[in-house]
Amino acid sequence: GDSVTQxxxxxxxxxxxFLTINCTYxxxxxxxxxxxxxxxxxxxxxxxxxxxxxxxxxxxxxxxTYRKETTSFHLEKGSVQVSDSAVYFCALKTGGGNKLTxxxxxxxxxxx
Amino acid sequence: xxxxxxTPKFQVLKTGQSMTLQCAQDMNHEYxxxxxxxxxxxxxxxxxxVGAGITDQGEVPNGYNVSRSTTEDFPLRLLSAAPSQxxxxxxxxxxxxxxxxxxxxxxxxxxxxx
Numbered sequence: 639g640d641s642v643t644q645x646x647x648x649x650x651x652x653x654x655x656f657l658t659i660n661c662t663y664x665x666x667x668x669x670x671x672x673x674x675x676x677x678x679x680x681x682x683x684x685x686x687x688x689x690x691x692x693x694x695x696x697x698x699x700x701x702x703t704y705r706k707e708t709t710s711f712h713l714e715k716g717s718v719q720v721s722d723s724a725v726y727f728c729a730l731k732t733g734g735g736n737k738l739t740x741x742x743x744x745x746x747x748x749x750x
Numbered sequence: 751x752x753x754x755x756x757t758p759k760f761q762v763l764k765t766g767q768s769m770t771l772q773c774a775q776d777m778n779h780e781y782x783x784x785x786x787x788x789x790x791x792x793x794x795x796x797x798x799x800v801g802a803g804i805t806d807q808g809e810v811p812n813g814y815n816v817s818r819s820t821t822e823d824f825p826l827r828l829l830s831a832a833p834s835q836x837x838x839x840x841x842x843x844x845x846x847x848x849x850x851x852x853x854x855x856x857x858x859x860x861x862x863x864x
Contacts, residue, residue, distance in 0.1 A: 642792075672852075674855075680857060680858075681754075681840055681855040681856050681857040681858050682793075682840065682842075682855040683855070684852050684853075684854075687852065727792060727793070731851075737783070737795055737798065737808065738783075738793070738795070738842075738853060740792035740793040740794075741792055742790055742791060742792040743792055
């Protein structure tokens with residue numbers, strides 16, 4: 639079945655540091671890939687998505703490229719801020735319907 | 751638009767009690783889902799619906815019932831709560847059946863079963 643593996647957290651960075659959160663997947667067919675973010679005490683919000691190989695999703699300075707050859711969708715940001723502190727979830731969806739398969743989430747803490 | 755709303759935000763139950771978690775969306779979305787979020791396990795799908803009158807089981811359906819009488823509402827029922835159902839519950843909706851479509855999440859209900 640489908641699965642998503644993302645790096646264990648928590649990740650602690652200083653403000654303005656470079657961020658990478660690794661995500662790899664296993665899927666039947668050709669999935670769409672998503673990064674969701676959950677700020678403290680809130681629900682999940684879509685951060686970015688990519689729907690086919692070599693697509694790059696981007697939003698709020700975050701980027702991720704759909705790499706079919708390595709089955710990866712790593713999240714990157716060049717300079718993190720304290721306000722980026724949150725839990726980040728990688729997810730995929732295949733075929734029709736609305737079933738998302740999530741990774742376990744990676745907590746990011748950014749300090750001054 | 752209020753988006754996806756959930757009530758209550760917090761709930762404490764005793765083992766064996768029943769309750770209904772409410773979910774509503776005002777985006778005219780056909781597809782709605784319930785997930786539970788547990789530490790170290792990400793989100794897991796409980797039940798989902800592809801339209802009014804149609805529901806199906808997800809990954810972890812045991813102990814939960816759903817119904818979808820209107821497009822807007824998708825309540826989740828716990829008939830006899832158990833401590834293993836202590837979790838944070840999220841409702842989500844999306845507009846299309848294609849795999850590219852974005853799901854929109856509610857703010858969650860934090861449930862504790864004693």
